[in-house]
Amino acid sequence: MPHAWNFAGERVLVSGGAGGIGPAIGEAFVRAGARVVLLGRDIATLTKAVEVAAAASEGDASGVVCDLQDAGEIARATGEVIDRLGGIDILVNNAGVSMHVPLVECTDEVIDLNLDVNLRAVMLLTRGLLRGMLQRGRGSVVNVSSQAAERGWPENTHYSASKAGVLGFTLALAAEVAPAVRVNAVCPGMVMSGMMRGNIRATSEHKHISYDEAYEEWSSGIPMGRMQRTTDIANAVLFLASDDASEITGEALNVSGGQTTH
Numbered sequence: 001m002p003h004a005w006n007f008a009g010e011r012v013l014v015s016g017g018a019g020g021i022g023p024a025i026g027e028a029f030v031r032a033g034a035r036v037v038l039l040g041r042d043i044a045t046l047t048k049a050v051e052v053a054a055a056a057s058e059g060d061a062s063g064v065v066c067d068l069q070d071a072g073e074i075a076r077a078t079g080e081v082i083d084r085l086g087g088i089d090i091l092v093n094n095a096g097v098s099m100h101v102p103l104v105e106c107t108d109e110v111i112d113l114n115l116d117v118n119l120r121a122v123m124l125l126t127r128g129l130l131r132g133m134l135q136r137g138r139g140s141v142v143n144v145s146s147q148a149a150e151r152g153w154p155e156n157t158h159y160s161a162s163k164a165g166v167l168g169f170t171l172a173l174a175a176e177v178a179p180a181v182r183v184n185a186v187c188p189g190m191v192m193s194g195m196m197r198g199n200i201r202a203t204s205e206h207k208h209i210s211y212d213e214a215y216e217e218w219s220s221g222i223p224m225g226r227m228q229r230t231t232d233i234a235n236a237v238l239f240l241a242s243d244d245a246s247e248i249t250g251e252a253l254n255v256s257g258g259q260t261t262h
């Protein structure tokens with residue numbers, strides 16, 4: 001029996017809402033009565049995600065298109081959301097990109113993409129919506145970082161650096177905006193999403209092994225014995241955003257089946 005969260009009337013923005021973990025987070029908030037805006041880059045997948053979330057409905061769901069690598073787009077999308085809902089009470093910075101490239105082969109474009117989407121966009125989106133939260137004297141930001149911020153993964157320096165940056169941002173902003181606004185992070189381990197399927201395919205091609213063998217390589221070493229579901233991450237996000245976590249700020253919650261600390 002899932003926890004009966006109540007976010008009735010809360011205005012929630014979830015970035016990366018069109019695919020992967022984001023739609024699960026959005027759907028969980030909609031089921032809990034929130035008014036949810038899913039932010040995504042691709043209009044077709046975003047529309048589909050909004051339809052699915054809206055069908056879960058206690059609350060409601062809508063979408064806003066935005067390329068998070070583009071600072072001008074973020075400013076426009078932030079303005080659109082504020083015009084539509086009057087502001088946001090809960091911001092979930094979930095969008096992210098990941099690719100496996102050894103540092104010596106990392107182009108400037110790969111480094112820029114990771115830092116822009118995984119870190120700079122988190123700062124810009126938060127900055128755009130934070131003023132309203134501070135004026136209202138309440139709000140919550142949940143940043144989706146990664147266990148890659150806390151462990152050393154080969155061929156992942158650009159991603160790890162961006163996600164560790166998100167943790168630093170979380171700690172500093174939590175201290176800056178308390179007690180009005182709480183700022184926390186969730187660090188997933190391995191979640192079966194498009195990103196993870198891409199990682200498994202890359203390992204399979206790189207090592208000339210089957211997809212199933214590559215999956216085994218990725219998932220072995222998780223003490224709980226399986227990759228996380230998107231709903232596992234959603235549950236942690238909703239907890240941190242909820243009043244049940246009212247004394248929790250500046251924290252990073254690992255949801256990795258024990259892998260991060262193993």
Ligand SMILES: NC(=O)c1ccc[n+]([C@@H]2O[C@H](COP(=O)([O-])OP(=O)(O)OC[C@H]3O[C@@H](n4cnc5c(N)ncnc54)[C@H](O)[C@@H]3O)[C@@H](O)[C@H]2O)c1
Binds near residue numbers: 020144
């Ligand atoms: N899947 C995992 O195993 C895993 C592990 C640790 C952390 N994470 C983190 O969880 C978050 C969600 O990842 P996921 O697994 O759902 O990945 P995913 O690739 O399935 O989804 C990522 C989402 O981000 C969006 N996105 C990417 N670039 C964008 C851009 N320029 N503008 C707007 N949106 C953009 C995509 O459209 C997509 O909706 C990410 O921050 C990721 O780093 C995932």
